[in-house]
Amino acid sequence: MLVEPLAPPRSVTPAVPAATGYWARLLPALALLACATRLPSFVRPLWNPDEGYLAVQARLLADGGELYETVVDRKPPLVPWLYRAAFALWGDESLTSVRVLAVGAQLLTAALLASLARRRWGDGAGRTAGVLYLLASVGLNPEDAQAATFEVFMLPSTAAAVWCADRRRPALAGAAVACAFLAKQTGAAVLVPVLWLLWRSGAPGPGRRREVLRLAAGAGAPVLAAALVTTPAGFVFWTVTGSGAYASFTGSELHVLLRGTANTLLLAVACAGLLPPVVRALRVARTGAADLWLWLSSSAAAVALGFHFFGHYFLQLTPPLALLGTAALQVLPGERTARAVLASACACSLFVAWGLLTPRPELDHAERLAREVRARTEPGDRVLLWGMHPETYWLADRTPASRYLTAGLLTNYSGGRDGPRVGERYAVAGAWDVFRAELARRPPALVVDDSRGKPYGPERVPGFQRVLRGGYEPVGEVGGAVVYARSWNPGGP
Known part of the structure; x- marks a missing residue:
């Protein structure tokens, strides 16, 4: 059996100033791809009950409702506020405004991942990470992947938290973790790779402790502000303590496990270009991506939390998967990148067609x-x-x-x-x-x-x-x- 020879790691080109035109060329391409992958989101008035819930909440807030008092949900306040702001600016008769914001959120996530990959592995890796992420980001049932709901607006903050930690900016990393949590509770899982990055790169002793304190202050301030703007007791109850019966494995265990298995398989199909390089790289080389594995592991734990395994939960896995795939491609022959992108594009086209054609x-x-x-x-x-x-x-x-x-x-x-x-x-x-x-x-x-x-x-x-x-x-x-x-x-x- 012939074994494909392993190429030496490609040389890393030091990051160059944005004035050279790197981002001027990359961002429009990513924006076009983000619009194309999310085209199905604009063809229906709603995709799932979460969008409906948020739309109703936004109207009630506009009519003087109070979050966690006269308007309640088991979610933090950031996305309902975002819907409310979008409706105030562009009207509440359709969800087009929040669908446009969702495209922007996906573009921002892709750009942050591209920046992370470029800093570590060079210009080509930056382009690869951004493209692979957008192609994989719609790889679920369209009612999960195309809806403008909590996970979509959580992902830019999770990517920003890792981006800031990678540059040793603990206060900003903490603020990004807080924003991820305020979009959806499981966004706080990104704290694991953030702590790892800060601890690994920080100076030993008092220097590390100061960075952890700045991280805590950056994370605590936005959460405290959100609690005070709403009601502290209501905020804690509806976002943390009031979901004990909901977060239980008891009841319809087989149904829930089948749902989790189906969504895992769907995401695996969407990541057809990512997973083979990762598996091969694990067999033959170390990619030096411990923080990315921690990010993926903590995200997987967040997906399993509550034992529901809804499809949109799995969106949280796509940013670390895109970066892990990019990392793996750096130690494989150069042609493998083109093959990975092509496989991901073919899979993405299937999911986009599904969203455009399937009745609801x-x-x-x-x-x-x-x-x-x-x-x-x-x-x-x-x-x-x-x-x-x-x-x-x-x-x-x-x-x-x-x-x-x-x-x-x-x-x-x-x-x-x-x-x-x-x-x-x-x-x-x-x-x-x-x-x-x-x-x-x-x-x-x-x-x-x-x-x-x-x-x-x-x-x-x-x-x-x-x-x-x-x-x-x-x-x-x-x-x-x-x-x-x-x-x-x-x-x-």
Whole structure:
């Protein structure tokens, strides 16, 4: 069996000033590639319920809502604020503005990775890292890869944290870690490679301790500011302590494991150009990339945290994978780079075509339901949608009757987890008391049971069943969702 000879490591060209035109040539190319890979994101009004949730949150914040009080979610505040700002500047009738911001976030991530690779291995490696990242970044189910949600806006901060640590700027690295955490909690996993880089390159003794303190100060200040701008107790509860039942492996174990396996395989296909060089380099040479392996390992742990394995979680793996692939290509024959890019481009084209051509039946259902809700209510009416698709509120342009935008917060049903840990007893602590008070204070004009046979239907959730029996009667049905209108006037005689 013939073995491909290993080429000597290619010489590293020292980084040259940007004035030479390196970035002037690279950035437009990366921008064009970022737009091409995310073209499918613009062809549909929404891609997944997370986008719908964020859109509804942004509207409620614009109407005077308070995050973690009248508007709640198990996420930090940065992305809801970003949606709110985009809607304020460009309107809230479509998600085009946040889709453009998502393209910018991917471009920024690619540029930071290119800068990291260029500093370590030269100009060619910088170009390779940026291109490989963008090609791999859409390698999942389009509803995960093309949506403008938490992970997409988290990735630039994770790349920036490593970039700053690589240049021994601990305070800025800490601020970037904080921004990653404030986009999504698992963004804090990048702290592992950041600490490694600072500790490895820092002066021993007091010098290292000072850098760690600057890192802590840089990370702590933005998080503390976010807590104070919202409410400290609400911030801690909704981002850290209030998700115990959600972050559990119990319930639908086989379903969850199959989902994790499927998404791992999808990402492996997307990384068809990256993984073979990494495997070969591991067999024949050391790449000197301990920090990148730590970055990948900590990101993998973050993906597994909570035991849900949703596809969009896997986006966190793509930056370290792109850099590891670039590192591996430096010790392999030069033609392997072209082959890696070609393989990644072919895989990327398949995922882009998938996003452009595949129908989205759940979106079609949400749009039909939204039309029914609009037809049966007035613009000022409040509506209760009992389901897992908060985008219907946004599509119907109606105000939610409760701060809990999905039945998941009141039953612990989440993304197909339908085992024994679904029901009122597994709801967010105190949620049912608040929910009942909200409906008693301002009863919704319309209630929609969109459970469609799922384990959070009224027959299994007595609290919701009591809501329906408290003055509502069925008046229609849309694709299995039952629409209920008020059968009496609480303010009447």
